[in-house]
Amino acid sequence: MTMNGKVVLITGGNAGVGKETAVGLAREGAHVVFTSRDPARGADALADIRKRSGSDTVEVMPLDLASFASIRTFSEAFLASHDRLDVLVNNAGLVQQQRALTDDGFEMTFGVNHLGHFLLTSLLLDRLCASAPARVVVVSSHAHKHAGGGLDFDDLQSERAYKSFQVYGKTKLANIYFTREQARRVDPSEVTVNALHPGFVASRFGRDGDTGRLGDVAMVLGRPFAISPEKGALTSIWLASSPDVEGTTGGYFYKCKPSTPSKLAQDDEIARRLWAVSDELVAGAGA
Numbered sequence: 666m667t668m669n670g671k672v673v674l675i676t677g678g679n680a681g682v683g684k685e686t687a688v689g690l691a692r693e694g695a696h697v698v699f700t701s702r703d704p705a706r707g708a709d710a711l712a713d714i715r716k717r718s719g720s721d722t723v724e725v726m727p728l729d730l731a732s733f734a735s736i737r738t739f740s741e742a743f744l745a746s747h748d749r750l751d752v753l754v755n756n757a758g759l760v761q762q763q764r765a766l767t768d769d770g771f772e773m774t775f776g777v778n779h780l781g782h783f784l785l786t787s788l789l790l791d792r793l794c795a796s797a798p799a800r801v802v803v804v805s806s807h808a809h810k811h812a813g814g815g816l817d818f819d820d821l822q823s824e825r826a827y828k829s830f831q832v833y834g835k836t837k838l839a840n841i842y843f844t845r846e847q848a849r850r851v852d853p854s855e856v857t858v859n860a861l862h863p864g865f866v867a868s869r870f871g872r873d874g875d876t877g878r879l880g881d882v883a884m885v886l887g888r889p890f891a892i893s894p895e896k897g898a899l900t901s902i903w904l905a906s907s908p909d910v911e912g913t914t915g916g917y918f919y920k921c922k923p924s925t926p927s928k929l930a931q932d933d934e935i936a937r938r939l940w941a942v943s944d945e946l947v948a949g950a951g952a
């Protein structure tokens with residue numbers, strides 16, 4: 666019971682990797698709060714997570730990362746009802762075949778996978794610092810290596826061209842930039858920040874033809890090799906709870922070991938630029 670007395674928040678914990686992360690950390694004794702954008706899916710997952718972990722210190726709260734208003738409402742409610750936050754797991758994510766927009770007018774994949782978590786983390790950072798030593802765990806992906814040449818700062822909203830798997834790869838690259846820059850901006854004795862690839866996981870992710878034609882073929886061909894969501898959650902659980910990574914920050918991990926992200930992902934100038942632009946986008950949207 667390494668996590669007794671710790672409060673863990675997991676975004677998108679009603680399904681897939683996030684749900685199994687919730688089960689694993691609840692088993693270790695953590696007080697787990699997970700988010701769900703759909704109340705019915707959230708209630709079903711809550712019952713299942715409590716049953717399988719044998720813990721009743723698990724709760725669900727509503728959050729839609731495609732809405733800055735929802736992120737603000739959620740953060741206020743979370744801060745009002747929890748005096749500490751030991752671990753934040755930025756897990757929720759999606760890939761979309763058709764370009765769509767968040768409530769605030771940002772391309773959906775970029776808005777949810779990167780900008781929403783960017784705002785959420787900033788709203789919760791003081792509580793993380795006050796709970797030191799705290800951790801932020803960012804679920805990225807090896808798909809960041811297929812980001813079509815990297816971020817295009819002249820077209821971050823993919824208005825000119827929209828290739829769903831490439832757009833997704835860019836957001837997972839943004840997750841690594843966010844991790845490195847957030848790690849640089851916070852004292853590691855207060856908060857560490859690390860990213861990970863969960864593996865190719867047989868979750869609901871990308872199942873609805875959301876990855877584009879090439880992505881669909883890869884998903885179908887790769888499916889027999891996919892690991893279970895339970896296995897996919899192991900690196901998130903390890904980064905959230907293991908003494909092995911105490912004080913480690915700004916890293917990228919796979920299978921509970923350090924992994925080298927693409928050369929592009931290691932460019933900290935781009936990380937700084939993305940941070941500044943994200944700040945402006947969030948402020949410009951009145952968030």
Ligand SMILES: NC(=O)c1ccc[n+]([C@@H]2O[C@H](COP(=O)([O-])OP(=O)(O)OC[C@H]3O[C@@H](n4cnc5c(N)ncnc54)[C@H](OP(=O)(O)O)[C@@H]3O)[C@@H](O)[C@H]2O)c1
Nearest residue numbers: 677680681682729730731756757758806865866868869870
């Ligand atoms: N599956 C893989 O092979 C794989 C590989 C590498 C990385 N990843 C990453 O792993 C993470 C978890 O994915 P998964 O495989 O567990 O997929 P999943 O089963 O589809 O779960 C994704 C979770 O994100 C939530 N979500 C989606 N849009 C949201 C929004 N607007 N606001 C709040 N929550 C939202 C989903 O909620 P709903 O149930 O409401 O849709 C769900 O809880 C993602 O960040 C993904 O990029 C997955």
